[in-house]
Amino acid sequence: MTEEPEPREQPTESNTAFWEELEATARELAQAAGTEIANALGRSITVDYKTKGKSLEAAPTDPVSEIDRAVEEMIRARLSELYPDHAILGEEKEDQPPVSAEYLWAIDPVDGTTNFVNRYPLFAASVGVLHEGMPVAGAVWCSASHTLGSGVYHAHWGGPLRFEGDVVKAVENQGVRRSLSAVPGGGPGRSASWDNRVTGSAAIECAYVAAGVFTTAQFWGVRAWDLAAGLVLIEAAGREALIREGKTWEPFQRFSPPSRISEERAATLRDWSRPVLVGEPEGLAQLRERIRRPGIIKRATNRLRGH
Numbered sequence: 001m002t003e004e005p006e007p008r009e010q011p012t013e014s015n016t017a018f019w020e021e022l023e024a025t026a027r028e029l030a031q032a033a034g035t036e037i038a039n040a041l042g043r044s045i046t047v048d049y050k051t052k053g054k055s056l057e058a059a060p061t062d063p064v065s066e067i068d069r070a071v072e073e074m075i076r077a078r079l080s081e082l083y084p085d086h087a088i089l090g091e092e093k094e095d096q097p098p099v100s101a102e103y104l105w106a107i108d109p110v111d112g113t114t115n116f117v118n119r120y121p122l123f124a125a126s127v128g129v130l131h132e133g134m135p136v137a138g139a140v141w142c143s144a145s146h147t148l149g150s151g152v153y154h155a156h157w158g159g160p161l162r163f164e165g166d167v168v169k170a171v172e173n174q175g176v177r178r179s180l181s182a183v184p185g186g187g188p189g190r191s192a193s194w195d196n197r198v199t200g201s202a203a204i205e206c207a208y209v210a211a212g213v214f215t216t217a218q219f220w221g222v223r224a225w226d227l228a229a230g231l232v233l234i235e236a237a238g239r240e241a242l243i244r245e246g247k248t249w250e251p252f253q254r255f256s257p258p259s260r261i262s263e264e265r266a267a268t269l270r271d272w273s274r275p276v277l278v279g280e281p282e283g284l285a286q287l288r289e290r291i292r293r294p295g296i297i298k299r300a301t302n303r304l305r306g307h
Contacts, residue, residue: 010158016159019136019137019156019157019158020137020156022156023137023154023159026137027139029139030139030140030152030229031141031152032078033125033127034125034152036070036074037110037116037125037143038150041119045065046066047063050063050064063113064092064113065110065113065116067109067110068110068113070109071125072091072107076090083103086101086103087101087103087104087105088104089105089225090106091107091109091223092109097269104129104130104269105128106127106225106229106269107127107225108124108225110123110124111125111202112124112199112200112201112204115201121143121144122143123143123200124140124141125203126139126141126203126226126228126230127139127229128225128227128228128229128230128232129232130228130254130255132254133254133256134157134254135227135228135229135231135232135235135254136156136232137155138155138156138229138231138232138233139153139229140152140153140204140206140230142203142204143204145163146163146208146213151164153207153211157236161233161236162236168212170237172212178195179214179215180196180213180215181214181217181218181279181287182197182198182209182216182217182218183197183217183218184218184219202217202227203227203229203230205219205230206227206230206234207233209278209279210236210237210239212237214279215280216278216280216283216286217278217279218275218276218277218278218287219276221273222276223270223273224255224269224270224272227276228255240279240281241277242288243275243276244274244275244276252276255269256272257271
């Protein structure tokens with residue numbers, strides 16, 4: 001029996017003011033990260049590959065650069081000064097955040113590292129804030145945006161989607177019969193309503209769904225730092241996020257640690273990884289219908305795991 005998720009905390013005058021402050025900080029940090037990333041493109045950088053699971057062998061699909069590590073350290077240092085009582089969860093530092101933390105910053109210093117190290121110009125820096133597991137503020141610096149230039153998408157729970165400080169208003173071109181949908185490599189194919197695109201960055205895909213570039217996006221093997229900021233943008237733009245609960249898709253409420261990982265330690269948000277769909281309601285309805293087909297979810301998950 002699936003446990004009913006707790007309802008989301010609603011914005012009030014007091015928490016909204018603080019969440020606006022957190023949004024401003026997230027925006028500042030995302031922009032600083034973007035500047036560091038862009039400056040690194042003109043020089044040679046060192047790239048390593050992470051080990052996967054219990055294996056000591058490096059996985060060629062999971063690179064990490066010196067810029068990933070430097071940007072995360074920069075953000076961690078700044079947050080430790082500003083909010084010493086807040087927890088931090090970053091992709092590159094293998095520590096376990098306290099489960100009891102009221103506020104937690106989830107950082108992906110370079111989302112789309114494979115793109116970045118190959119100078120394919122689609123990568124991002126993602127800075128999200130969780131309050132008791134619920135995404136309440138976030139900022140995503142994107143190397144390319146709906147305006148063609150780089151910049152930061154940012155929002156807080158209950159507020160509007162903004163790009164570089166300006167409210168984003170979706171503009172629809174008349175007469176377009178096929179829209180775009182973002183998928184991971186090996187995800188379910190295109191439909192009569194949209195063509196698929198693979199960007200290599202979950203943060204960019206969330207930002208593009210929020211800005212109206214993509215109708216939907218689907219994520220099968222992402223982590224909390226991949227989506228923490230992007231889900232704030234999705235909500236601010238009036239889009240929806242769904243999480244897989246057993247055999248059904250339910251509205252996303254919050255990030256929660258898995259029930260159990262091992263005998264050695266308790267699970268934390270570093271262990272979180274769930275299938276998530278984001279998009280416009282009509283597009284999500286079509287997508288859910290498509291992935292109900294036998295074997296779709298299993299095949300998509302196995303491909304992402306390299307099976």
